[in-house]
Amino acid sequence: MADYKGIKGGKVQNFSTNPPAPIPGQVWYNETTFSLNYFSSSPLGSWATGNNINTGRDTLAGSGIQTAALIFGGTTPPASALTESYDGTSWTEVGDLNTARNGLCGVGTSTSSLAYSGEAPGAQVAVNESWNGTSWTEVADLNLARANAAEAGVSNTSALCFSGITDTLQLVNESWNGTSWTEVGDLNTGRSYGAGFGTVTAAIFAGGLISPATPSNSALAESWNGTAWTEVGDLNTGRYHNYAAKQSATAGLVFGGHNGTDSLALTEQWNGTSFVEVADLSQVRYGLAGAGTQASAMAVAGSRAVPAAKATEEYTSPLESTKTVDTD
Amino acid sequence: MAKTKQYCVAENWGKGFINHDESFRITFRGLPGNVWQIPANNKAGNLWISKVAGAVKTKDEAQTIVTAEVTKAQNAWDADNVDDESSAEKIERLGSKPADITLEE
Numbered sequence: 001m002a003d004y005k006g007i008k009g010g011k012v013q014n015f016s017t018n019p020p021a022p023i024p025g026q027v028w029y030n031e032t033t034f035s036l037n038y039f040s041s042s043p044l045g046s047w048a049t050g051n052n053i054n055t056g057r058d059t060l061a062g063s064g065i066q067t068a069a070l071i072f073g074g075t076t077p078p079a080s081a082l083t084e085s086y087d088g089t090s091w092t093e094v095g096d097l098n099t100a101r102n103g104l105c106g107v108g109t110s111t112s113s114l115a116y117s118g119e120a121p122g123a124q125v126a127v128n129e130s131w132n133g134t135s136w137t138e139v140a141d142l143n144l145a146r147a148n149a150a151e152a153g154v155s156n157t158s159a160l161c162f163s164g165i166t167d168t169l170q171l172v173n174e175s176w177n178g179t180s181w182t183e184v185g186d187l188n189t190g191r192s193y194g195a196g197f198g199t200v201t202a203a204i205f206a207g208g209l210i211s212p213a214t215p216s217n218s219a220l221a222e223s224w225n226g227t228a229w230t231e232v233g234d235l236n237t238g239r240y241h242n243y244a245a246k247q248s249a250t251a252g253l254v255f256g257g258h259n260g261t262d263s264l265a266l267t268e269q270w271n272g273t274s275f276v277e278v279a280d281l282s283q284v285r286y287g288l289a290g291a292g293t294q295a296s297a298m299a300v301a302g303s304r305a306v307p308a309a310k311a312t313e314e315y316t317s318p319l320e321s322t323k324t325v326d327t328d
Numbered sequence: 329m330a331k332t333k334q335y336c337v338a339e340n341w342g343k344g345f346i347n348h349d350e351s352f353r354i355t356f357r358g359l360p361g362n363v364w365q366i367p368a369n370n371k372a373g374n375l376w377i378s379k380v381a382g383a384v385k386t387k388d389e390a391q392t393i394v395t396a397e398v399t400k401a402q403n404a405w406d407a408d409n410v411d412d413e414s415s416a417e418k419i420e421r422l423g424s425k426p427a428d429i430t431l432e433e
Contacts, residue, residue: 042352046348046351046352047346047351048343048346048347048348048350048351049340049342049343049344049345049346049347050342050343051342051343052340052342058423077408089343119421148420165420192420209420211416241423258423258424260424261424261427262427265357279351279352280355282346282351282356282357282358283356283357283358284357284358286423287423303423303426311340311358312342316348319348319352321348321349321352323349326371
């Protein structure tokens with residue numbers, strides 16, 4: 001029978017404690033715990049539960065990273081102005097939006113965010129608010145009031161607002177420079193409730209609702225190069241009400257949503273060329289928010305069959321951990 | 329047919345309820361009513377149920393809990409109307425009506 005040395009060219013090393021910096025695939029024997037261990041690395045990543053938010057809601061917006069995030073707006077119902085801040089462990093209520101609304105866009109960090117567009121009770125709005133780490137201040141409105149648009153951007157001085165719905169689905173794309181909104185190149189296909197990620201000069205728009213009457217979901221993805229939108233590789237599963245970890249146009253993560261029949265747990269990773277399916281959320285949901293990066297993302301709140309879930313999940317990829325060989 | 333899924337009721341307390349290692353080993357499906365579906369005959373799944381003090385349910389018991397929650401959500405969706413709103417506008421505002429969920433054996 002072949003032994004480990006015969007296969008791998010080296011013996012299994014003995015350690016009194018687990019090695020501090022193992023490499024993926026390394027195998028060792030722990031003399032203290034009498035266990036055979038290995039270091040595993042999975043490119044698929046995984047979702048783990050995070051602590052619940054204080055007020056359950058859906059169609060909210062999020063910004064920031066997994067250890068310093070912000071969520072704002074949404075509907076409980078009714079439309080909410082609530083903002084909560086996350087420090088990596090727990091959620092704390094902080095300063096409210098000036099205009100309660102849902103179906104809004106949000107970009108930035110926990111200390112520099114922008115909340116714009118959305119649906120206030122009875123009206124779609126062009127309202128734009130800037131977060132400085134403490135409070136929201138109204139700044140210059142969008143040119144086009146709309147709801148359920150998608151977003152890209154990195155701070156309260158740099159953002160895009162594209163597509164969404166007024167009376168009809170919109171192709172309009174606007175760029176924010178910290179002072180005013182300017183209309184820039186239109187999308188090819190108008191959609192609402194799609195997911196956007198990236199920056200003002202390089203963004204992706206994926207999925208969305210293309211016919212509310214049906215309703216008909218879309219798998220379409222378009223790429224923005226700072227001047228124009230081009231169709232790129234579709235999502236593997238068409239959906240709307242999905243959300244994205246949106247720090248980069250070359251490394252996004254799209255998760256959750258609804259396909260017109262069912263809520264989804266599916267997660268897809270954008271590698272700059274195409275979407276690849278990775279680990280599912282543990283709870284299906286749509287109308288959720290998110291934060292973070294492709295390697296370290298958050299999914300927050302949203303509807304399941306029961307509206308306005310409070311649950312959060314945290315994604316890590318690649319997933320690297322020490323595992324013990326199970327001999328049972 | 330052999331049972332492929334098992335069910336329990338457990339309230340998600342947040343961080344640590346499902347950790348990354350469990351998520352990697354177990355395919356979870358969180359359902360309304362704090363019902364969790366995980367693979368049957370799975371050691372990692374059984375250990376997780378024990379960790380979260382999950383109340384094990386048969387498929388039929390779990391189905392009853394889930395259906396009650398879905399029905400409540402469907403009724404809330406039906407009752408949430410705005411004057412002169414078309415069905416398309418309602419879907420745009422609220423999302424699709426919560427669908428029935430049928431659990432697997």
